[in-house]
Amino acid sequence: MTIKHLVLELYCSQIWSDAKAAATPSFCKNGVGEPGYHCFDNRCKHIGFTYAPHEIAYAGEYGEVPDSDAWIGFGGEMIPADVDETRILELKKIWEEVCWKKIHEAYEEYLKLLGNQP
Numbered sequence: 001m002t003i004k005h006l007v008l009e010l011y012c013s014q015i016w017s018d019a020k021a022a023a024t025p026s027f028c029k030n031g032v033g034e035p036g037y038h039c040f041d042n043r044c045k046h047i048g049f050t051y052a053p054h055e056i057a058y059a060g061e062y063g064e065v066p067d068s069d070a071w072i073g074f075g076g077e078m079i080p081a082d083v084d085e086t087r088i089l090e091l092k093k094i095w096e097e098v099c100w101k102k103i104h105e106a107y108e109e110y111l112k113l114l115g116n117q118p
Contacts (some may be wrong), residue, residue: 007052010035014046036064054092056099 012035014024024032027042039047057071063069074095079088 007055007057008049008053010039011050012039012046013048018087037062054095056102 006007012033014032025042025044025046027038028034029036029038030084035044035047038044042048052071052073054074055071056073060066060070074092078095083091
């Protein structure tokens with residue numbers, strides 16, 4: 001069996017006014033506008049998703065990222081206003097290298113805290 005982890009941004013297309021007019025699905029664990037794994041499990045017709053490129057995150061129980069402080073993606077203030085596409089590609093490569101390094105550092109730090117030197 002092959003396993004692949006995906007980072008996706010999920011969204012719920014059912015809006016509150018629609019929820020009042022139609023029954024909210026019984027599997028809607030967190031309420032309207034709060035999508036999660038349960039939407040996939042139940043093939044919810046209201047779920048939408050898009051890619052989450054160049055992001056790193058901590059996913060808690062059930063693989064869900066708890067809040068906006070638990071992820072960061074390349075973009076926004078990370079891109080200087082006066083750069084061209086070539087420079088943006090270079091910056092994304094730097095971001096990728098930093099992310100890989102931090103993932104490995106987190107693992108090593110965890111093992112040290114346990115008293116198991118890697």
